[in-house]
Amino acid sequence: xxIVLTRFLWIVVLGAYVVSWLKAxxxxxxxxxxxxxxxxxxxxxxxxxVVIIGLVMAFVPPEWITRYLGHDAGLWATAAAAxxxxxxxxxxxxxxxxxxxxxxxGASVATVAAFISTLTMVGVVTAPAEIKYMGKxxxxxxxxxxxxxxxxxxxxxxxxxx
Amino acid sequence: MKRIPKELRSIIMxxxxxxxxxxxxxxxxxxxxxxxxxxxKEMALILPPVFFLIGLLEMWVPRSMVEKYLGRxxxxxxxxxxxxxxxxxxxxxxxAFPFARTLLDKGTSLFNVVVFLTMWAAGKIPTxxxxxxxxxxxxxxxxxxxxxxxxxxxAWVMQRLASPQVSAQPSAIEDRVSRxx
Numbered sequence: 001x002x003i004v005l006t007r008f009l010w011i012v013v014l015g016a017y018v019v020s021w022l023k024a025x026x027x028x029x030x031x032x033x034x035x036x037x038x039x040x041x042x043x044x045x046x047x048x049x050v051v052i053i054g055l056v057m058a059f060v061p062p063e064w065i066t067r068y069l070g071h072d073a074g075l076w077a078t079a080a081a082a083x084x085x086x087x088x089x090x091x092x093x094x095x096x097x098x099x100x101x102x103x104x105x106g107a108s109v110a111t112v113a114a115f116i117s118t119l120t121m122v123g124v125v126t127a128p129a130e131i132k133y134m135g136k137x138x139x140x141x142x143x144x145x146x147x148x149x150x151x152x153x154x155x156x157x158x159x160x161x162x
Numbered sequence: 163m164k165r166i167p168k169e170l171r172s173i174i175m176x177x178x179x180x181x182x183x184x185x186x187x188x189x190x191x192x193x194x195x196x197x198x199x200x201x202x203k204e205m206a207l208i209l210p211p212v213f214f215l216i217g218l219l220e221m222w223v224p225r226s227m228v229e230k231y232l233g234r235x236x237x238x239x240x241x242x243x244x245x246x247x248x249x250x251x252x253x254x255x256x257x258a259f260p261f262a263r264t265l266l267d268k269g270t271s272l273f274n275v276v277v278f279l280t281m282w283a284a285g286k287i288p289t290x291x292x293x294x295x296x297x298x299x300x301x302x303x304x305x306x307x308x309x310x311x312x313x314x315x316x317a318w319v320m321q322r323l324a325s326p327q328v329s330a331q332p333s334a335i336e337d338r339v340s341r342x343x
Contacts, residue, residue, distance in 0.1 A: 005253075005288065016218055020218060027221045031221040032214060032217060033217070035214035036213070039209060044173045049201075051176040051179075053198065054194035055183065057193065057197035109301070113305060116293070121309075123256075123283075128172055129259050134263065138272075161304065
């Protein structure tokens with residue numbers, strides 16, 4: 001799925017460059033140069049994220065979520081799921097089957113919703129990139145508010161889907 | 163630390179961390195290496211088109227247009243466009259930040275940028291479809307609805323409290339000096 005979408009993105013961007021080239025070659029050249037420069041500038045922070053993700057995946061493996069949260073349906077499990085989701089960066093292809101499996105094993109709606117919400121909305125490992133582009137204050141605000149929002153979302157879902 | 167360029171400091175720090183971890187915990191070190199390689203591959207595929215697209219946007223999309231449709235006075239329409247832009251997006255969260263920066267620089271309001279980021283993070287359509295398969299349609303749609311609501315609240319709070327802190331960051335692709343056009 002991700003591969004198909006990525007290919008689609010490449011094709012769209014290439015197509016856009018062809019159109020741009022036909023309309024104004026000079027502009028297309030400048031756009032490509034700017035893109036290359038942006039890529040070069042992004043490389044250090046993106047590479048450090050890659051290394052951090054590797055370390056997090058090794059020391060806080062995704063299997064923990066099934067091992068520790070599958071049976072417990074209490075509030076602590078929900079809090080742990082929220083924190084776990086905030087700290088890690090698991091692709092949806094892996095995370096959603098994981099979420100479904102802990103749900104089957106007895107985790108509450110709140111726990112699953114908190115996990116999916118913080119996993120997607122809060123990014124501790126991607127914070128270096130967010131700080132680089134958005135600045136520290138905005139990064140901290142967005143992540144803290146998103147964490148709180150994820151908890152509220154989990155609570156509402158637990159009540160509605162009971 | 164002064165001599166090392168700021169850009170390179172973080173990567174040197176994590177590289178050192180990695181080198182320290184490897185001998186102390188070889189098993190985890192190997193897992194970490196393999197996981198990093200996976201993510202590196204993903205990044206190598208997704209980041210080039212993202213930045214080349216940003217390059218095109220910088221060249222072709224005039225600031226006045228962005229201001230009109232996504233700026234402070236864009237209203238409900240601006241909100242809807244931002245939410246849709248985020249939810250049809252392809253790619254992981256780290257690819258969203260350079261886009262968000264470009265949107266801000268072109269005159270998008272902080273409110274709309276935060277809506278865009280939140281929807282990119284938690285409201286992507288392909289993800290919601292997959293979620294419906296695994297967790298049920300009811301679960302997925304309810305979470306999507308709540309995410310839209312949350313994006314409004316988060317964006318509103320940030321617009322009120324953090325607006326003065328928007329400016330300080332350099333642009334996603336070029337240096338500030340050359341960007342006044």
